[in-house]
Amino acid sequence: MPTQELSYRDALRMALVEEIDRDQNVFVMGEDIGRYQGTFRVTEGLFQKYNVEQNDWRIIDTPIVEPGFTGIAIGAAMTGLRPVVEMMTMSFSILALDQIINHAAKIHYMTGGQSTVPMVIRGPGGAAKQLSAQHSHSLEGWYAHCPGLKVVAPATPQDAYSMFKQAVRDDNPVIFTENPGLYTIKGEVTTGPDVLQPFGKAQVLREGKDLSLVAYSRMVHVCLEVADRLAEVGISAEVVDVRSLLPLDTETIYQSVRKTNRAIVVYEDWKSGGFGAEIASRISEDCFDDLDAPVGRVGGLNVPMPYSRVLELECIPNADDVMAAVRKLG
Amino acid sequence: MIRRFEDKCNIAYRQGLVGGYMHVYIGMEATAVGWNAALKPGWDYVITAYRDHAQPLIMGSDPVKVMAEIMGRSGGYSFGKGGSMHIYDIENCFFGGWGIVGGHTPLGAGLAFAAKYRKEDRVTICYLGDGASNAGVFFESLNMAALWDLPVIFIIENNEFAMGTRLEYHAADTQLYKRGEPFGIKSERLDGMDVLQVKADAERIVNWVRENQKPYLVEVMNYRFAGHGAADNDRQLYRTKEEEDENTKRDPIARLEKYLTENNLMTAEKMEAINVEIEERVEAIYEEAVNSPHPEPHEVYAHVYSDMEPEKGH
Structure with a gap:
């Protein structure tokens, strides 16, 4: 093709x-x-x-x-x-x-x-x-x-x-x-007439063994950047691209978490009550015994989006925010 | 038939066989009967709000499946998952059955859009109430119907009450047919109680719309003899007994009976025989519907999606 x-x-x-x-x-x-x-x-x-x-x-x-x-x-x-x-x-x-x-x-x-x-x-x-x-x-x-x-x-x-x-x-x-x-x-x-991606299938975009970064949409790219930075300090992060929220492929997420025993969910939406909270909750509920640390979450700030570029960038999660969450996991 | 069916629904409601909200069409029958008579069965589309028992009965739907749906039984059109406000018989071109006031009006325009897109000569009738005629989305629909020349007839059934609020307390301009004028839509106010007159008007307008491929707006003056819904037990809060009695004189069925009698078109015996037959039929419909089983718990997951089941469990 x-x-x-x-x-x-x-x-x-x-x-x-x-x-x-x-x-x-x-x-x-x-x-x-x-x-x-x-x-x-x-x-x-x-x-x-x-x-x-x-x-x-x-x-x-x-x-x-x-x-x-x-x-x-x-x-x-x-x-x-x-x-x-x-x-x-x-x-x-x-x-x-x-x-x-x-x-x-x-x-x-x-x-x-x-x-x-x-x-x-x-x-x-x-x-x-x-x-x-x-x-x-x-x-x-x-x-x-x-x-x-x-x-x-x-x-x-x-x-x-x-x-x-x-x-x-x-x-x-x-x-x-x-x-x-x-x-x-x-x-x-x-490309091709029948190149279709069925929904409900997450994908592992980068394999790792120490930590799972779970994200969708643009935050996937932030996670890939974080994985690069972590690799430089000897931490191997796996990046899971959820890509389909409903239906949600929990199995691929869980498989990753069972391997790495640590997870951070990253999403641009308001942190409180956003879809990342749903993913984090499911990991906690279903993979409790596999976790070496509480599931981390990095979300958008819980404020209306400001106009100022400085403040706007404050709101949107970036690689530094995710790195901070990684450090918090210990 | 509609009158007896709705009477029986009211009884079923009082018996606790029907839950939730239920809105009967008593008093307004001539409107749906007259307009439907002008449509091509199985071809033209009809959509209405939640006062939706009458249209499918007229359009050839199975009355047992309608009543079973109203009772929430598995023998209903939606296997008990729609209920009184959400009756659909898509095969017979009846598109429901909607609970958000005004919310279905763009869907009606959308049905007409589809006919135009496919270059079919279907006409769509979209019923709405006087209350819905204030909804923003209705004006949006009127604009697009006119902009794109959609073959849809919006029928505002002005029964004088938006739930429990009288027309003059909810509409700045109570001449609701004027809603179409700013969009250049041909608009009329018509009677909705004399079934023969309704049918004649309907044929004229349906033919015009089919021929000219443009929208039309009709304000039909009728009257809701019943309360807004079966749970509306306080009609005196918004209208007097005297007013109700006065309007009962406009009863479309009594009017038709009088016409048939006065013109020697039907004998009293024949009329009585028809009434008895209808009552027996409605009894039989009721019996069959009430004997339809309740849905099985596992059916709760069916039809959320066409190709997969939702996640299960609490």
């Missing part, structure tokens, strides 16, 4: 184009995604390609009304269409929470399996750069709290590609969150 170097953003776009081409039921809707080509340029060129050159109504610019267009996508999905809804930032999905939680997530259940909602809600989640308090939320933990949704947070261009294709083909509503800091990172990507 062909392999090429792609940015996270280009990998996403390539997967999106392939899925639109593969299935007439797939369409994209969101704010500024068509003529303006997307605030983060994930949909660059698509309006021209489909709506203009092919005269096919596949890329749909919406008014700035998240509840309304999310609801329209849900209704369309109930008839078997496969909408990909872009949230300009995941922070705006808060407006559509009623549609996502009260409607999309419940439909298969409330209809007793008569209907499915094959839709993807994707967009940047987490802090970009000085977008301040209303545009920087990490909401994946909120969504992963809700049965009926699937929630994924890929960290690499390969997973952006193969998990996105998987998401489009999934018959359930999928929240696909992309940390804005990831769009420009590059990596080798194996």
